[in-house]
Every structure is written in structure tokens, then in C-alpha cells.
Amino acid sequence: MTRGQLILIEGLDRTGKSTQSAIIAGKLGKSKLMKFPDRTTKIGGIINEYLTDSSFQLSDQSAHLLFSANRWELNNEIIDLLNKGYFIVLDRYIYSGIAYSLAKYEYSKSVQNSGTKSTAIASTTASEQMGDVEWLYCPDKGLPKPDLTMFLTMDLEELGNRKGWGDERYELQEFQKIVKSSFMRVLHHEEDDSVEIVDVNGKGIEAVTELLWNLIQKKGVNELTDKQIEKLR
Ligand code: NYM
Ligand code: MG
Structure with a gap:
């Protein structure tokens, strides 16, 4: 039996993930x-x-588990659609889950050291679990693993100049810097050839689409496959 493939677009806030995910799904x-x-x-x-x-208010652990639970809510639908021959494009998924939580840990530590009293980003006391990548990863074990992950990255300077920074929790430039290094810690792109880093610095929408589409074709994830759906282990 053949199935569609699971393509994930990850990245920092404001790197154009949502725009690109919609274009790629259309293609x-x-x-x-x-x-x-x-x-x-x-x-x-x-x-x-x-x-x-x-x-x-939520503890950092509760927030982390809710993001994972939200993925589990859609687990059956994802598997079902893939088996029905749909290609699924995900705009964020597991790596955001780990990277943002890990970044909160680093952020809490820096806030503790600087003596700042309160912050809307994370608890002021860094909890041990948030710094433990294994703990952060566990609740996502068993979810379908993307056939291809593309991580959009750019210089923090250019990111800071982009329009649309809102006032949601985490949308703070000094936090994005930590998020970026957390992503690089958890993507394991060197040993996992289903993970690709895509530098979108200075590139317009069409140029980025071209980069992504070329990768998709090179990896053959735009074609139906008879490979089993892999699970996160
Ligand atoms: N986010 C997203 C997490 O902290 N954990 C997760 O598991 C996921 C999927 O949610 N700043 C964060 C990253 C974003 C925020 O996402 C909202 P978006 O794509 O801006 O709606
Ligand atoms: Mg956002």
C-alpha cells in the first residue's frame, strides 16, 4: 500500500514558515x-x-505537555490522511516543542542571574526538567516522524527588522536568540538525513519556495511511497 509523505517546516518566529507551508501544500x-x-x-x-x-499562569512543565498533547490530538488524523494518499505539510511540530521549552530554561537562568523579578516568558525559577532534553522529548515519542524536516533560519538582525512582531509570549528578540541555539541543539541534522537547515537570509518568498521545492524533489517526498510511517523513538 502506498501513502503520502509528511513534510515539516520548522523555524523561528517570523521566518516565513506559514507563508511557505501554504505555498508548498498548494504545489x-x-x-x-x-x-x-x-x-x-x-x-x-x-x-x-x-x-x-x-x-x-501555567508551570513550564504543564505548558510543555500541553503542546505535546495538542500533537497527540491530531495523531490519528495525520496517520489516516497519509494512508489515504494525502501529503501533509506541517507548520511547526516536535522540534518547536523541544526548542522553545529548552530556550525557556536558558532564559530563566539568565533572568535569575540578572535579578529581574518577573517575565511573561517562563518561570523565574528554571526547573530541572526544562533543561533535560530527554524529558522534553519523551511525550512526543510514538508520534509520526516527518519524512523531511526543513528548518528555516536567518540572522537575528534581519529577523529583528521583519514586520509583524506581535505581543504573544515568546515574541521577544532576546528570547529568539536563545531559541535559535536551542533548535540547533535538538535538530540533529548532522546525523539525521531527513533534517535540512535552510538559510533564508536576504531571500524573497519565491527564492525560498524554490529552495524548499528543490529539496523536496531531491528527497523524493513529493511522490507516494510504500515505506512505513516512521515513529519518533
Ligand atoms: N511553540 C510551538 C511552542 O512553544 N511549543 C510547541 O510545541 C509549538 C508547536 O508557540 N512562538 C510556540 C512557538 C511560537 C508559539 O506558534 C506560537 P505560532 O506558529 O506563532 O502560532
Ligand atoms: Mg507566532
């Missing part, structure tokens, strides 16, 4: 675009509140 024909967090589900509603209301 793939029978496809579905899915975005994480999916704010339309029950758990997604809580996540949305957490991201948009800085007075909404």
Missing part, C-alpha cells in the same frame, strides 16, 4: 496543511490563552 496536489499549535482544538484553546494572555 503538492492532494495535500493538507496542518499547523501546530492547532488552536482550534480543546487543548489548543488553552494553549492560545497561554500564548496571548500574559497573566495566564
